[in-house]
Amino acid sequence: MSNKELKPLASLLGSTNSALGKLADAAQQRADLSDYMRKNLDISLAGGFMHCNIREDETLVVTASSPEWAARLRFASAQFLQLSEAQGLSVKTVKVRVGT
Numbered sequence: 001m002s003n004k005e006l007k008p009l010a011s012l013l014g015s016t017n018s019a020l021g022k023l024a025d026a027a028q029q030r031a032d033l034s035d036y037m038r039k040n041l042d043i044s045l046a047g048g049f050m051h052c053n054i055r056e057d058e059t060l061v062v063t064a065s066s067p068e069w070a071a072r073l074r075f076a077s078a079q080f081l082q083l084s085e086a087q088g089l090s091v092k093t094v095k096v097r098v099g100t
Contacts, residue, residue, distance in 0.1 A: 030051065030052075031051075033052060033053070033054070033087070034049075034051040034052050036083070037049065037080070040083050040086075041079065041080075041083070045076050045079075047065075047069070048064050050063040050099045051063050051099075052080075054084075057092075058092040058093070060080055060093070060095070062094060063096075063097055064097070065098075069098075070096045074094075080094045
C-alpha cells in the first residue's frame, strides 16, 4: 500500500460519501436529538432519560436508565410525540427500553 492511498481520518469523517462519514453523521443526529429531548422534557423525567433514536418504521426508541424510569417515561409518550413533531420529525409510536 502506498501513501497515495492513505487518507486522513478527518477527511473520512467529514465526507458524506464514505461509510465512516455516514456513520459519524448518524451518530451526531442521534446525539442532537437526545440533547433536544433532554432539554425540553419535563424536568421531573429528564433524570431517567439516557438517549433516543428514530427507527425507519417511525418509532422513537427512548432508553431509560432503569426499569423504574422506563415505567415513568412510558407515561410520557405523548410528550415525546409532541417534542418530535415540534422538530418536524415523523414519529408514530414511542417505545421505551432500559439501557445497560
